[in-house]
Amino acid sequence: MSRSADVILGNEPGSFPHGVLAERHPAIIRQVRESFPYGPTQHRALDALLESCTKGVIEPLPGGAWGEWGIDACAGRSWFDVPWLWSESYFYRRLLDAVGYFGDGPWRGIDPFRPSKLAELDSRETDEELAALDGLAALPVEEQWTALLHGSLWGNRADLGFRLSDQAAEGRDAVPDLVADDSDRLRTLLDGAGTLCLIADNAGRELIPDLLLVAHLLEHGRIERAVLHVKPHPYYVSDATTADVVDALRRLVRAPGEAAAYGRRLWDAMTDGRLDVRAHPFSCAPLPYADMPADLRAEIGAASLTVLKGDLNYRRLVGDRWWAPTTPFADVTAYFPGPVAALRTLKSDVVTGLDGRTETALTEAEGQRWRTSGTHALIQVRP
Structure with missing residues (x-):
């Protein structure tokens, strides 16, 4: 694909971003409508949002919100003609307004995505993944690290993470699942000193593997302390909030076997300060991390390593642009105020840091899909 590093928009019919705006967002509105017994006020607001996001234009937010995040420049324009990252974020803010999340009524603070998050935590798949921890405990520490790293990488394909990678098979595969792998470099940065900042992505079956990885690193002295950055309010359907962290810890603690031991270690780490949770407002900003405010930049800059989880955080890390896939990861993250790593399953068009042979093999086998x-993931590190 020969494109410049222009900002990704959603105005090209048939493109992945256009499909998200035109099809996924209306489906999310229907899902939220059915998840709670909302009243006529919420239903009217959801109908208005559906009309706006498919045929209307960007409108100002209540109380002058997002003034510092570009609302004035985008107001009056089609949802499809502003940066896709911005438009997606604006949709979720409007959705929360529609159901009264920020209002003064009885629906204030009620997460519209909570039913699906809890259902995932209580699923049979989660039971199976937690049961796999019993077998993991018998492996050498380095093999546990590899398995837990891959569990965190793949998120809700976490069951694959507990299967140790066959490195020889990976090398033989013309189109590998892992399209970039800096895991050895990542391992060397976890030298037992300082603080790890982990910028979380999704709740449920993705957050649990993230927490398991943190527990492993703390237990074996690979880090002194961890700070888990989550969202200050619901975002992108399944993004993790502080309430989701608590739900995940409770799920672990009440599980049988090794899962409960992990949960108890994490619970104790939170109570004694070795594991902390942050919910900075910028975590829900419709902007790249290059625009992070000074206080967040200072906090991240003081960490020994920052790991960003998931596709959305990757888009914000490198910039949601049409980079050539061979653009060096180190170049597009040079602004970041400290060592940084990305653990990401590929679910959007933006990607950097691939070698030419890998890109060619992927494209020949799958087009741009x-x-x-x-079905592909990456581990990238800029020390």
């Missing part, structure tokens, strides 16, 4: 299918 490899960018968005969720």
